[in-house]
Amino acid sequence: MAQKGSISVNTENIFPIIKKFLYSDHDIFLRELVANATDATQKLQKLAGIGDFKGELGDLTIKISVDKDKKTLTISDKGLGMTEAEVMKYINQVAFSGATEFVEKFKDVDTTSIIGKFGLGFYSAFMVAEKVELITKSYQDAKAVKWTCDGSTEFSTEEIEKAERGTDVVLYLNTDSEEFLEDHRINEILNRYCRFMPIPIVFGKDAEKVKEGEEEKTIEKDHVINAVQPLYTRDPQSLKDEDYLNFYRELYPMAEDPLFWIHLKVDYPFNLTGILYFPKVKNDITLHKDKIQLYSRQVFITDNVENIVPEFLRLMHGVIDSPDIPLNVSRSYLQSDANVKKISNYITRKVADRLEELFKSDRVLFEQKWESIGLFVKYGMVTDEKFFEKAQKFCLYETLEGKFFTLDEYKEKIKDNQVDKNGNFTLIYTSNPAQQDIFIRAAKNRGLDVLKMDSLIDNHFISNVEYKFEKVRMKRVDADTVDKLVETDTVLDVALTDDQKKQVDEIFKKATNNDKLDLEVAAMSGDEMPVTIVRPEFMRRMMEMQELSGGNGGMFGFNGFGAEKVMVNGNHPLIQKLLTVSEDKQTQLARQAYDLALLAQGMLKGEALTGFIHRSLEIAE
Numbered sequence: 001m002a003q004k005g006s007i008s009v010n011t012e013n014i015f016p017i018i019k020k021f022l023y024s025d026h027d028i029f030l031r032e033l034v035a036n037a038t039d040a041t042q043k044l045q046k047l048a049g050i051g052d053f054k055g056e057l058g059d060l061t062i063k064i065s066v067d068k069d070k071k072t073l074t075i076s077d078k079g080l081g082m083t084e085a086e087v088m089k090y091i092n093q094v095a096f097s098g099a100t101e102f103v104e105k106f107k108d109v110d111t112t113s114i115i116g117k118f119g120l121g122f123y124s125a126f127m128v129a130e131k132v133e134l135i136t137k138s139y140q141d142a143k144a145v146k147w148t149c150d151g152s153t154e155f156s157t158e159e160i161e162k163a164e165r166g167t168d169v170v171l172y173l174n175t176d177s178e179e180f181l182e183d184h185r186i187n188e189i190l191n192r193y194c195r196f197m198p199i200p201i202v203f204g205k206d207a208e209k210v211k212e213g214e215e216e217k218t219i220e221k222d223h224v225i226n227a228v229q230p231l232y233t234r235d236p237q238s239l240k241d242e243d244y245l246n247f248y249r250e251l252y253p254m255a256e257d258p259l260f261w262i263h264l265k266v267d268y269p270f271n272l273t274g275i276l277y278f279p280k281v282k283n284d285i286t287l288h289k290d291k292i293q294l295y296s297r298q299v300f301i302t303d304n305v306e307n308i309v310p311e312f313l314r315l316m317h318g319v320i321d322s323p324d325i326p327l328n329v330s331r332s333y334l335q336s337d338a339n340v341k342k343i344s345n346y347i348t349r350k351v352a353d354r355l356e357e358l359f360k361s362d363r364v365l366f367e368q369k370w371e372s373i374g375l376f377v378k379y380g381m382v383t384d385e386k387f388f389e390k391a392q393k394f395c396l397y398e399t400l401e402g403k404f405f406t407l408d409e410y411k412e413k414i415k416d417n418q419v420d421k422n423g424n425f426t427l428i429y430t431s432n433p434a435q436q437d438i439f440i441r442a443a444k445n446r447g448l449d450v451l452k453m454d455s456l457i458d459n460h461f462i463s464n465v466e467y468k469f470e471k472v473r474m475k476r477v478d479a480d481t482v483d484k485l486v487e488t489d490t491v492l493d494v495a496l497t498d499d500q501k502k503q504v505d506e507i508f509k510k511a512t513n514n515d516k517l518d519l520e521v522a523a524m525s526g527d528e529m530p531v532t533i534v535r536p537e538f539m540r541r542m543m544e545m546q547e548l549s550g551g552n553g554g555m556f557g558f559n560g561f562g563a564e565k566v567m568v569n570g571n572h573p574l575i576q577k578l579l580t581v582s583e584d585k586q587t588q589l590a591r592q593a594y595d596l597a598l599l600a601q602g603m604l605k606g607e608a609l610t611g612f613i614h615r616s617l618e619i620a621e
């Protein structure tokens with residue numbers, strides 16, 4: 001029975017609103033329509049499964065086609081179709097109420113903040129079409145029906161002939177949307193949103209060479225867009241390493257192979273599947289960030305998983321699929337959603353368990369990969385309390401010799417030499433082995449062990465270690481003179497009287513032309529440098545924190561190099577000699593000794609460096 005009517009609307013002109021509404025993301029109309037086609041096909045499969053549909057299922061492929069002359073784009077499925085009554089109900093009422101609700105709910109919201117911009121459904125077709133026809137034939141014994149709507153609130157239906165069961169949605173594209181007649185655009189959208197949908201989708205043709213006897217012929221085959229059973233939906237028991245690697249290469253064609261992966265599968269209390277990969281992480285963390293793709297029932301939603309996956313795991317790559325993540329809410333809401341919290345905790349736990357398992361089962365391999373793994377682990381320990389608890393068991397500390405220890409193992413190693421007078425384990429580290437070489441050698445000569453802490457995250461990690469573990473102190477190798485790196489009660493004597501110390505202080509201030517020089521004439525061993533520039537740990541960290549937060553150290557009055565202190569070795573022969581030579585010679589020697597200390601810290605630059613070179617030549621003559 002042919003019908004005309006108007007869709008009952010509260011808001012008169014919903015279509016213009018819809019059209020304008022998702023302006024930035026028109027592409028999703030195709031995802032919505034293909035998802036509807038997929039649903040309709042799966043519903044039919046289910047009906048067949050329980051015996052309610054007894055006919056032939058036949059080829060269930062969803063076909064997308066373009067007619068450039070008529071300017072139409074058609075999505076055809078062989079799903080369960082609709083009777084006329086169902087069209088009235090599902091298209092005019094259900095779909096419409098969905099669209100109205102959507103617009104109502106989000107009219108004041110910035111749409112970019114809505115994950116996946118889900119929920120507009122069938123009516124998203126009107127974002128790109130001036131007229132939509134839906135031609136459908138139900139699997140039940142009923143006439144086929146054509147529903148037409150031109151983007152106003154008026155629609156019409158009529159009975160028509162349709163040979164096959166299923167639904168064709170024909171979009172008459174508006175002039176602004178003719179880009180969707182281009183094959184590459186359609187391919188691009190299908191590849192992005194539909195590559196893992198569970199029913200085969202074809203668009204366009206592929207040329208394939210086949211042998212027929214002696215002859216080679218080229219035949220055209222339908223181009224299938226999707227893998228209907230993507231790897232993450234399959235049983236992990238049936239998969240080999242090569243399968244996981246191939247899946248990764250498909251997802252990230254340009255990336256190096258990952259280090260290892262975790263296959264996630266959980267049905268209760270929420271549903272989630274996926275594979276997360278640990279990529280090889282080089283120092284530039286941002287390059288690796290936000291590559292995880294989020295799906296809902298194999299439909300791509302977004303690759304921005306902020307607030308769903310814990311911050312530090314956003315370095316991982318891979319796919320997560322969960323129908324239980326609320327998609328049409330704003331991001332700030334996500335944070336407080338109970339399901340999302342559970343999901344996030346679950347992922348954290350799984351990652352920690354997997355790392356622990358690797359650590360226990362193959363420590364050698366774990367150590368080999370520590371450069372990359374370490375970044376995740378430390379990032380995780382710094383930002384996530386729960387992860388910290390688990391990760392301390394397998395977090396490794398690497399010595400300069402390339403040996404790896406857990407904290408407990410390391411404490412055992414240094415317990416004789418590096419426990420200070422207050423019972424604190426002093427962990428000495430270098431953030432730049434080449435630049436701090438002279439300090440490292442001095443430490444080693446004293447039998448001290450030096451850790452390598454030169455990754456991006458180490459600054460934060462170091463503070464975290466001290467904060468979380470009692471009786472553990474971290475000191476950079478240039479934080480003090482070597483005798484004082486581990487604080488003891490032993491006091492060395494200085495060979496100078498107080499007066500002489502004062503004199504030395506004045507000589508240096510004069511030689512460096514700097515009244516404010518922070519200088520201490522200290523008791524050090526005779527075999528240490530005459531002058532050493534140290535950077536006290538606390539002040540240096542404060543300054544680094546300020547730098548990180550964009551300040552220039554102003555409030556502490558630091559210069560470009562940071563908080564430093566000049567330690568003059570009162571027991572060094574050169575310093576003692578200073579007091580016995582002429583004033584000119586004093587200035588020359590003091591300046592030279594000071595510049596050597598600057599040089600050892602990589603701080604001698606520009607004019608000062610040139611001056612030093614000239615002076616060295618003079619002394620040599």
Ligand SMILES: Nc1ncnc2c1ncn2[C@@H]1O[C@H](COP(=O)(O)OP(=O)(O)OP(=O)(O)O)[C@@H](O)[C@H]1O
Pocket residue numbers: 032036037040077079080081082090091094095096098118119120121122123167
């Ligand atoms: N290709 C199709 N074949 C059969 N029924 C369909 C088809 N497309 C839409 N429908 C019917 O129309 C209804 C409304 O579709 P619409 O896309 O607006 O919402 P939805 O699919 O229910 O939800 P969502 O907002 O998640 O897309 C569907 O629930 C379905 O019953």
